[in-house]
Structure formats: C-alpha cells, structure tokens
Amino acid sequence: MKRKVVIIGNGMVGYKFCEKFIAAEHSSNFELVVYGEEPRPAYDRIHLSEFFSGSTEEDLSLAGREWYENNGITLHSNALVSGIDRKNKKISIYKGGEESYDYLVIATGSHPFVPPIPGVNKQGVFVYRTIEDLENIMSYGKRILAKGKREAAVLGGGLLGLEAAKALQDMGLKTHVIELAPRLMARQLDDEGGQLLLSSMESMGLQVHLSKMTSEIAGNGAITEIKFNDGTSLDVDMLLISAGIKPRDELAKDSGITVGPRGGILVDDTMKTSDDAVFAIGEVALYNEMIYGLAAPGYSMAEVAISQILGGDKRMVAEVDMSTKLKLMGVEVASFGDHFCEGVPHQSITYLNRYRGIYKRINVTEDGKKLLGGMLVGDSSEYNLLLQYVLNEMPLPEDPESLILPAGKDGGDAAGSLDILPDSAIICSCESVTKGEIINSVAEDDCSSVKEVCACTKAGTGCGGCKPLVTDLVADTLAKCGKEVSNHLCDHFAYERHELYDIVKVRGIKSFNEALDAIGKGDGCETCKPALASIFASIYNETANRQDTIQDTNDRFLANIQRNGSYSVVPRVPGGEITPDKLIVLGKVAKKYDLYTKITGGQRIDLFGARMEDLPLIWEDLIEAGFESGHAYGKALRTVKSCVGSTWCRYGMNESVSFAIMLEERYRGIRSPHKLKGGVSGCIRECAEARCKDFGVIATEDGWNLYIGGNGGANPKHAILFAEGLDDETCVRYIDRYLMFYIRTAKPLMRTAPWLEKLEGGVEYLREVIVDDKLGICDELDEQMEYMVGTYECEWKQAVEDPAIRSRFSHYVNSDEGDETMEFVSLRDQKMPAPWA
Amino acid sequence: MQAILEKYVSVSTDKVKNWVCAGPVDLYPDDGGKCFKYKGKQIAIFSFSRRNKWYACQNLCPHKFEMVLSRGMTGDAMGEPKVACPLHKANFSLETGKHLNGDLPSIATYPVEVRDGTVYIGMMD
Ligand code: SRM
Ligand SMILES: Cc1cc2nc3c(=O)[nH]c(=O)nc-3n(C[C@H](O)[C@H](O)[C@H](O)COP(=O)(O)OP(=O)(O)OC[C@H]3O[C@@H](n4cnc5c(N)ncnc54)[C@H](O)[C@@H]3O)c2cc1C
Numbered sequence: 001m002k003r004k005v006v007i008i009g010n011g012m013v014g015y016k017f018c019e020k021f022i023a024a025e026h027s028s029n030f031e032l033v034v035y036g037e038e039p040r041p042a043y044d045r046i047h048l049s050e051f052f053s054g055s056t057e058e059d060l061s062l063a064g065r066e067w068y069e070n071n072g073i074t075l076h077s078n079a080l081v082s083g084i085d086r087k088n089k090k091i092s093i094y095k096g097g098e099e100s101y102d103y104l105v106i107a108t109g110s111h112p113f114v115p116p117i118p119g120v121n122k123q124g125v126f127v128y129r130t131i132e133d134l135e136n137i138m139s140y141g142k143r144i145l146a147k148g149k150r151e152a153a154v155l156g157g158g159l160l161g162l163e164a165a166k167a168l169q170d171m172g173l174k175t176h177v178i179e180l181a182p183r184l185m186a187r188q189l190d191d192e193g194g195q196l197l198l199s200s201m202e203s204m205g206l207q208v209h210l211s212k213m214t215s216e217i218a219g220n221g222a223i224t225e226i227k228f229n230d231g232t233s234l235d236v237d238m239l240l241i242s243a244g245i246k247p248r249d250e251l252a253k254d255s256g257i258t259v260g261p262r263g264g265i266l267v268d269d270t271m272k273t274s275d276d277a278v279f280a281i282g283e284v285a286l287y288n289e290m291i292y293g294l295a296a297p298g299y300s301m302a303e304v305a306i307s308q309i310l311g312g313d314k315r316m317v318a319e320v321d322m323s324t325k326l327k328l329m330g331v332e333v334a335s336f337g338d339h340f341c342e343g344v345p346h347q348s349i350t351y352l353n354r355y356r357g358i359y360k361r362i363n364v365t366e367d368g369k370k371l372l373g374g375m376l377v378g379d380s381s382e383y384n385l386l387l388q389y390v391l392n393e394m395p396l397p398e399d400p401e402s403l404i405l406p407a408g409k410d411g412g413d414a415a416g417s418l419d420i421l422p423d424s425a426i427i428c429s430c431e432s433v434t435k436g437e438i439i440n441s442v443a444e445d446d447c448s449s450v451k452e453v454c455a456c457t458k459a460g461t462g463c464g465g466c467k468p469l470v471t472d473l474v475a476d477t478l479a480k481c482g483k484e485v486s487n488h489l490c491d492h493f494a495y496e497r498h499e500l501y502d503i504v505k506v507r508g509i510k511s512f513n514e515a516l517d518a519i520g521k522g523d524g525c526e527t528c529k530p531a532l533a534s535i536f537a538s539i540y541n542e543t544a545n546r547q548d549t550i551q552d553t554n555d556r557f558l559a560n561i562q563r564n565g566s567y568s569v570v571p572r573v574p575g576g577e578i579t580p581d582k583l584i585v586l587g588k589v590a591k592k593y594d595l596y597t598k599i600t601g602g603q604r605i606d607l608f609g610a611r612m613e614d615l616p617l618i619w620e621d622l623i624e625a626g627f628e629s630g631h632a633y634g635k636a637l638r639t640v641k642s643c644v645g646s647t648w649c650r651y652g653m654n655e656s657v658s659f660a661i662m663l664e665e666r667y668r669g670i671r672s673p674h675k676l677k678g679g680v681s682g683c684i685r686e687c688a689e690a691r692c693k694d695f696g697v698i699a700t701e702d703g704w705n706l707y708i709g710g711n712g713g714a715n716p717k718h719a720i721l722f723a724e725g726l727d728d729e730t731c732v733r734y735i736d737r738y739l740m741f742y743i744r745t746a747k748p749l750m751r752t753a754p755w756l757e758k759l760e761g762g763v764e765y766l767r768e769v770i771v772d773d774k775l776g777i778c779d780e781l782d783e784q785m786e787y788m789v790g791t792y793e794c795e796w797k798q799a800v801e802d803p804a805i806r807s808r809f810s811h812y813v814n815s816d817e818g819d820e821t822m823e824f825v826s827l828r829d830q831k832m833p834a835p836w837a
Numbered sequence: 838m839q840a841i842l843e844k845y846v847s848v849s850t851d852k853v854k855n856w857v858c859a860g861p862v863d864l865y866p867d868d869g870g871k872c873f874k875y876k877g878k879q880i881a882i883f884s885f886s887r888r889n890k891w892y893a894c895q896n897l898c899p900h901k902f903e904m905v906l907s908r909g910m911t912g913d914a915m916g917e918p919k920v921a922c923p924l925h926k927a928n929f930s931l932e933t934g935k936h937l938n939g940d941l942p943s944i945a946t947y948p949v950e951v952r953d954g955t956v957y958i959g960m961m962d
C-alpha cells in the first residue's frame with residue numbers, strides 16, 4: 001500500500017514541496033494529499049503586486065488544478081485544517097471530515113502581523129498578503145477616489161511596505177509611509193543607504209514619516225485619521241498594515257508540538273518538528289532561531305523534508321542566505337550576505353553618489369581577501385556577481401573597490417568574471433541551480449536558448465533576479481561549445497529578421513507560403529507570420545489586405561480588437577489639425593453606430609465598441625467625409641504630434657503644424673518592425689513632446705533640430721539630437737533614411753529606442769551611414785522611401801470597395817447577425833465592455 | 838460561465854449523429870477561419886490549406902470567455918496544428934483542443950469533412 005503524505009497549506013512552499021516531491025526518485029510509493037485554506041491553487045505571492053498592474057489570477061498561478069490531477073495529487077482548496085490528532089495520525093478539517101497521514105508537512109506560512117493599536121478593526125484598514133486582500137484594497141481605493149478622497153498610508157517602511165506604497169500610489173492615491181524606526185528598510189540598509197532611499201522615495205512623491213509610533217486609528221466606523229505618540233496626527237482615508245509577519249503555528253501549538261517563545265514551529269536541520277512524523281517548512285518554520293520571510297529558504301526546506309521522507313539524509317545548511325534584490329518605484333535596492341557585519345571584524349568600502357542616488361557598501365574581511373556581504377541602493381547591477389563572491393567564498397581581486405566603482409574604461413564585465421566562478425556556484429538561489437547545471441543543460445542537454453535553459457533547469461523561474469547572469473552564462477557556454485547563439489525568428493525560420501528581409505528582397509519572394517517552402521519549415525506561427533507580413537509590406541508596400549490571414553489580428557481586421565471582441569476605429573487626423581465639419585462627422589458616425597468616443601494621447605479621436613460587421617459601414621461613412629485609416633492597429637506610423645507653432649503661438653519659430661502634417665502624410669501607411677511616432681514643436685518649450693518620439697523635430701532660430709530614438713511607453717527614453725539647424729528638405733531626407741535603415745535592420749517588435757541602443761557605434765555610426773553615406777546605401781534608402789511614399793493606398797478604402805474583402809468582417813459565415821454574446825454596460829453617458837468575470 | 842462552457846463538448850467521428858452543412862469551401866479563407874452558427878452554438882471552422890486539412894472547434898476562448906477563436910491565426914507548434922487566440926495568444930491544438938502554452942481547460946473540437954466542395958461538421962445534436 002502507498003504511504004500517505006498530507007500537506008497543510010497550499011502556498012508557495014507547499015506547492016514547491018509537491019513539485020519537487022513528484023520529481024524525486026522513489027516518490028511513486030507515496031500518495032500526496034494537500035489541504036489549502038485559500039479558494040484557489042497556490043499562486044506566486046512574490047509577484048502579487050503585479051495584480052495591481054493588470055496581472056490576472058492565471059498569470060500568478062503556479063500550476064492549475066489539472067497539474068495536481070495529472071500528477072496524482074489530491075488538492076482540497078477552500079479547506080481550512082482545524083486540528084491535528086498526533087496519537088491517531090489524523091487531521092481534522094474545519095468544514096467537516098478527517099484525513100489520516102503517515103507523514104504530515106505543515107506549510108501554513110504566516111499572517112501579516114497587526115500591532116494591537118486601538119482602532120485597527122476600522123473599515124479601510126487592510127493587510128497585504130493574498131489575492132483577496134488586493135482585491136479588497138483595489139475596490140476600497142476606487143471607492144474613496146470616487147468620493148474625491150485620496151490620502152492613503154502604509155504602516156511599515158520595510159521591503160513589503162514600500163512595495164505596497166507603490167501600488168497605492170499607482171492607484172492615484174497620495175501615499176504616506178509611516179515607520180517606527182529612524183530609517184527606511186531598517187533590516188536591509190544602514191543609515192546612509194536608508195537616507196538615500198528616503199530622498200529617492202520622496203522625490204517620487206511619497207511622504208515618509210520616520211520614528212513615528214502609532215497610538216490610535218481614529219474615525220467613525222471608517223478610518224479618517226492616524227494619531228501618533230508624539231501628539232501629531234495624519235488625515236488618511238485608507239491604511240495598509242505591513243509591520244512584519246507572524247507564523248501560523250496555531251495548529252502545532254494546539255496539538256502539543258513545540259513552538260518557539262516568539263512563535264514559529266521549532267525544527268532541526270531535517271525539518272522535523274518535535275514529532276518525528278511531522279515536518280514544518282516555509283515561513284511557519286523556526287530554524288536557527290529565525291523565521292525566514294523569503295521563498296528561497298522555504299524551497300530548500302521543502303527539499304530537505306522530501307529527502308528525509310524518502311529515506312535520504314539531506315540537511316538544511318547552517319547559514320541560510322537571505323540576500324534580496326528588488327526594485328522599489330524604479331529604485332534598485334539589494335542586500336547580500338552579512339550586510340551589516342554587526343560584531344564581526346570587517347572593513348567596509350563604500351561608494352556614495354548623492355547626485356545620481358547611488359550608494360554601495362561592501363564588507364570585506366580584515367585581510368581584504370574575502371567578501372562578507374553588503375548593500376546596494378540605486379544601482380544593483382553588480383548584485384549577482386557580488387553575491388557569487390560571498391556564497392562561494394571566492395578570493396577578492398587586489399583592489400576590491402573596483403567591484404563597486406562605476407564601470408570605467410576597465411570596468412569588469414560580468415561575462416569575463418563568469419570564468420572565476422566554480423561550477424558549484426549557485427546562480428539561481430530560488431531554485432538552487434548551479435553554474436554547472438546550467439552549463440550542462442547547454443553542453444549536454446542541447447538547450448540553445450535562455451528560455452530552454454530556464455525550462456529545463458528551472459533557473460530564473462522564481463524571482464527572476466538571476467536572469468541577466470543566466471543569459472550571460474548561456475551565451476558564453478554556447479560560444480565556447482562552438483554553437484551559435486540562436487536569434488532565430490522562431491522554429492519555422494532559422495534566420496533573424498534582417499536576414500529574412502534581405503533574402504525576401506533578393507529572391508523576390510512574394511508570399512508567406514512561398515517563403516515557408518523556400519527557406520522555412522512547418523506551417524508558421526503567430527511570431528513568423530506577422531514578421532513576414534511586415535517585411536512584405538516594407539519591401540512591396542503591400543497593405544494588410546493582400547495576405548490577410550498572416551497579419552496580426554488587429555491588422556487583419558484593420559482595427560484594434562477590444563476586450564470583448566469589439567473593435568476601435570481611429571481615423572487619421574494629421575498633426576492633430578481638424579476642421580469643425582470633420583469633427584461633426586466623427587460625432588455623427590459615433591452616434592449612428594453607438595460608439596464610445598475618447599480623445600487619444602496621439603491628438604486624435606478614437607471611436608470604440610464597433611461591432612466587426614459594422615466596420616465597413618462605419619468606414620464608408622468616414623471615407624465619404626474625407627477621412628483615411630489612421631493605422632492605429634498597425635506596426636506603422638501612428639501620429640506626428642504637433643504644437644500650434646508660429647501660426648498662432650507668440651514664441652513659435654516655425655510652422656510646426658504644417659511640417660507635422662507634411663511628415664504624417666509622407667509616412668502614413670508605412671509598415672515597420674514596431675509602431676512609429678513623430679512630433680514637431682515650434683520652439684524649445686517643446687509642447688509637442690517631440691523628444692519622446694521615434695523622430696522629433698524642434699524649430700530653432702537656425703532651422704530644425706532633429707532628434708531620433710525617443711520612446712514613451714514602457715521604457716521611456718528621450719530622443720537623441722541627430723542634427724541641428726536643418727532646412728525642410730534635409731530634415732526630411734535624414735528622417736527618410738533613418739526610418740528605412742531602421743525598418744531594414746531592427747528585430748520584430750523593437751522600437752527605435754532599443755534599436756539605437758543596440759546599434760553598434762550608436763548615433764555616431766548612424767550619422768556616418770545617413771549623412772556621410774559610409775555604407776554607400778543612401779541612394780537605395782532614398783529610392784525605397786520614394787517608392788513607399790509614391791505607392792501609398794488607404795487600406796480601408798480598398799476594403800470597403802472590394803466585396804471580397806468586405807466579407808471578411810462578417811462574424812458568422814451563415815448569418816448577417818453579429819455576435820449576440822457581446823455585452824456592453826453604460827459608463828458616464830457612454831458605453832463600455834462588460835467587465836471580465 | 839459554466840453554462841456556456843458546458844454547451845461545447847468535443848465530438849469524435851464515431852459519435853457524430855448529424856453531419857451539418859457549413860456552406861461551400863470558398864466561404865473560408867485559406868489558412869484561416871470563420872465562425873459558423875449552429876443551434877445557438879458558435880463553431881470556429883478553419884481551412885488549414887497548407888496541409889489540405891480542415892478543423893473545427895468552439896469559438897469561445899476559455900481564457901476570458903470571448904467568442905474570438907475563429908479570428909485567430911493558424912500555424913503549428915512542433916508539428917501540431919494550432920490556432921492562437923487573437924486576444925492574448927493562448928495556443929490551442931486543433932487536433933486535440935489542448936492548451937499548448939499553459940494550462941487552461943481544453944477546447945471542444947469537432948470533425949470536419951469536405952464533400953463536393955461543401956464543408957460539413959460532425960455534431961451530436
Ligand atoms: C488610444 C490610445 C490611448 C488613449 O486613449 O489616448 C492608446 C491605446 C492603445 N495603446 Fe498606446 N495608445 C495611445 C497612445 C500612446 C502613447 C502616447 C503617444 O503616442 O504620444 C504612448 C507612449 C508613446 C510611445 O509609444 O512611445 C503609447 C504607448 C503604447 C505602448 C508601449 C510602447 C512602447 O514602446 O513601450 C503599447 C504596447 C505596444 O505597442 O506594444 C501601446 C498599445 C496600445 C494598444 C494598441 C493596446 C492594444 O494592442 O490593444 C491600445 C489600443 C487601443 C485601441 O483599441 O484603440 N501603447 N500609446 C492612444 C492612441 C493614440 C493614437 O491616436 O494613435
Ligand atoms: C507582497 C509580497 C511580496 C513578497 N516578495 C517577496 C520577494 O520578492 N522575494 C521573496 O523571496 N519572498 C517574497 N515574499 C514572501 C514570500 O511570498 C513568502 O516567503 C512565501 O510565500 C512563503 O511560502 P509559504 O508556503 O511558507 O507561505 P504562504 O505562501 O503564505 O502559504 C501558506 C498557505 O497555507 C494556508 N494555510 C494556513 N493555515 C492553514 C490551515 N490551517 N489549513 C489550510 N491551509 C492553511 C494559507 O492560506 C496559505 O495559502 C513576498 C510576500 C508578499 C506578501
């Protein structure tokens with residue numbers, strides 16, 4: 001008969017126990033039964049805050065129910081365990097029922113610690129640990145914002161508290177952080193580090209209150225005020241408590257298992273509790289007089305418990321690594337090894353740059369030979385390497401300060417230093433993956449990309465902090481094995497995009513199937529189809545109508561798909577200039593087809609919620625009134641934003657609107673690796689924000705200044721000055737060449753900013769190509785651009801005029817009706833999609 | 838939601854009670870799909886022209902419960918014919934309905950036959 005292991009708690013560590021258990025040898029003689037209190041299978045608590053930025057339950061999920069089923073694990077969710085009967089080796093479930101066990105593993109994690117302050121039970125006071133907590137926080141936050149209130153506070157200025165503060169700030173709340181200690185992140189940082197972090201946080205709008213002891217949470221039913229011991233107070237409408245954790249050891253305590261004086265189930269280095277059949281792992285376990293509030297130590301504990309149950313003798317290391325690295329509101333913070341070295345003889349080396357907000361401290365042994373630990377604020381790029389020095393007790397270089405000084409001429413590069421790491425060096429501490437294992441996965445298991453290596457070894461799948469090091473290591477190993485680093489588009493084409501561009505052009509390949517037959521394999525996929533569609537468009541200037549089934553969904557239907565399967569319509573409004581008559585048409589069309597209207601960030605008007613079958617009708621009306629496609633759905637030119645310029649503005653140096661309209665009409669319809677945006681400002685006050693565009697032009701007394709490679713969006717970057725004092729014609733010529741060169745050589749979905757960053761030689765090199773014609777390709781670039789400009793066609797016009805294309809927009813093949821399941825609800829006098837369940 | 842999901846159950850060729858006519862082949866784009874309405878159900882039908890094959894599955898994507906799979910892009914993953922949902926690119930096998938890049942529930946698939954230039958799908962009702 002199989003022996004039964006019962007696990008209480010299906011959190012991060014409880015899950016990891018299951019995952020590692022079934023992968024272990026001899027585990028098939030055991031049956032696993034899991035009880036978890038939460039309504040859903042275990043999820044990634046570490047990335048919980050991403051819930052605020054749109055991650056869903058599924059994104060966070062560690063494994064779905066099928067995973068448990070497929071691996072023969074019985075999972076009971078929504079099932080709180082209420083007692084342990086050690087004599088009869090049984091647990092009881094709160095909702096009723098019992099389960100017997102041969103081995104019991106307690107992985108119940110911890111509760112947020114809530115200090116006993118009068119008033120903590122008031123409405124509007126929250127903790128931050130589960131998906132439910134976040135849902136409650138979000139809905140309460142929205143409620144108070146809707147009432148016009150916006151003051152919120154976080155109690156606790158530690159790692160989690162600051163993360164929570166960011167989430168509140170992102171919701172649009174004015175956020176205060178209240179900390180008992182005289183500095184932020186008191187457990188990770190020293191005074192200098194805490195001070196620096198404080199100024200960075202304050203400069204981003206957080207109000208930090210240090211050395212504050214809270215005495216009361218006041219308010220009539222709901223919180224309105226926090227009072228402090230020193231007589232001061234703060235008006236807030238919402239409070240998150242993040243004051244530490246409290247192990248959930250109640251089950252153990254009630255059944256007579258030994259717990260520590262300040263909580264936590266006492267375990268030895270085998271993870272056994274005072275009862276030999278009962279193990280405790282994760283945040284509930286008290287090991288070495290410590291509770292470890294991080295995932296990685298919990299994972300090691302799971303491994304130890306598994307080995308012990310399966311008859312092995314793995315033991316927990318004596319010194320548990322508590323190094324952490326994170327990004328708080330964009331500020332990198334890390335601590336590693338013994339970061340304070342209190343009571344340990346050492347020498348500290350520090351680097352402080354208040355101007356850039358960087359502080360680095362390393363603690364080295366008195367003889368300067370070994371690294372003990374340290375902390376980094378503002379720039380943690382050396383974290384992985386420094387951690388390796390500590391974990392592997394590697395000898396330090398002669399001048400250890402070189403490890404933290406800004407990379408100068410001879411700044412050490414990570415790849416070079418990889419060689420000095422022993423094979424036993426732990427690269428991914430969440431999953432305990434060593435350098436040797438990663439090298440083997442490449443050299444012997446034939447993994448050829450970071451993705452494959454991560455899937456095979458599990459490195460990088462925890463907090464992700466080791467990814468840069470893994471990437472370097474994989475590239476380095478591939479190179480050493482003489483294997484090529486694969487930048488292939490996908491499994492179907494063994495080429496990079498720029499190579500494909502050249503091949504398609506030289507061989508005159510005209511269709512996707514022709515390309516597959518000639519130089520690819522299989523049937524294609526959602527990566528190579530749109531990439532080739534973009535290449536065909538860039539070479540032949542064909543619209544998305546010719547090969548519609550290889551287009552990304554938005555291009556295929558010439559509109560952006562919305563969350564409920566409806567579409568948005570964005571007509572082009574060059575430079576943002578629009579006549580009253582055209583405005584009226586937009587209003588009429590929106591009314592006629594019941595569309596939600598909004599002014600976009602690109603100076604034009606978006607009409608949302610169009611039914612697919614209505615799209616051709618809507619466009620017929622719009623085209624009739626002189627509108628054209630705005631290509632808001634395509635990797636193509638979007639808008640050229642303009643300011644009003646010298647026509648009206650008293651400071652204007654040139655007619656920015658006229659120039660913007662000319663540029664927008666010149667490049668409209670051109671497909672590129674990613675979308676393209678432009679801007680033209682009439683003077684250096686820069687009202688058109690031209691410097692955050694792919695190309696930006698600013699008028700000066702001496703002519704146009706041209707900026708390139710700017711980006712808003714996910715990784716904002718200011719455009720770089722390319723040339724100054726240009727006349728109209730030269731300015732256009734340079735933009736032409738720059739765009740064509742980018743279109744030819746960039747990777748799929750790479751904006752101009754990262755492209756320029758990766759371009760060897762940078763902007764100086766680009767100047768040599770475009771201005772000095774160093775490669776001798778300028779004529780070709782000019783010709784290609786003239787061809788694109790000369791062959792432009794509005795693809796919506798094509799679509800409405802061709803009955804075959806029009807039929808693409810019917811929802812059903814056998815009915816003219818639309819999708820009857822599509823739902824809208826009302827919102828501020830307009831409509832919106834019904835929210836996702 | 839459960840109610841909509843339960844409407845869609847895979848049909849294997851031996852279980853077919855009714856071969857339903859879904860119109861002439863040229864209603865369907867090469868290497869692409871269209872949605873067919875049958876007894877209150879939405880069925881996505883794909884012409885996988887590269888392999889000269891046809892596939893049918895539920896139009897409902899189990900990720901966010903939107904009726905969109907027929908607008909997805911077809912292709913293959915290690916030889917397995919698949920469709921990618923247009924909303925968030927969940928990939929489903931057109932042969933088995935299995936979610937290939939995650940663990941969403943499988944989608945229902947239906948047999949397709951083409952006779953004399955006309956498409957038929959196999960249904961149990
Ligand atoms: C409608 C609009 C928001 C608004 O209401 O103002 C919008 C809406 C969308 N943006 Fe945007 N962006 C809009 C202006 C912007 C701007 C502002 C600007 O252009 O000045 C930016 C930052 C500037 C920039 O791109 O550098 C912007 C940065 C993004 C990004 C991030 C790009 C990046 O490089 O990081 C994405 C995601 C992407 O493209 O991969 C995105 C993607 C999207 C998509 C297409 C998401 C999608 O695939 O469904 C949204 C489509 C909405 C729709 O269905 O119509 N949108 N988006 C704006 C349309 C402008 C227009 O008239 O065409
Ligand atoms: C917002 C946030 C950010 C974090 N960031 C990081 C980070 O960057 N790096 C890092 O290493 N760590 C981080 N952590 C900590 C990390 O999430 C925890 O260390 C880890 O989740 C501990 O795992 P665990 O399984 O011990 O506990 P948990 O994940 O809390 O799981 C315990 C589970 O047991 C259940 N349970 C409890 N009692 C019972 C019972 N009687 N019956 C049934 N079920 C029960 C609970 O409901 C819970 O689901 C973060 C935590 C939070 C909240």
Ligand code: SF4
Pocket residue numbers: 643644645646649650651652653656681682683684685686687688
């Ligand atoms: S950028 Fe200059 S010209 Fe344009 S609106 Fe601002 S001040 Fe006026």
Ligand code: FES
Pocket residue numbers: 898899900901902903922923924925926927
């Ligand atoms: S709705 Fe299909 S992948 Fe999200």
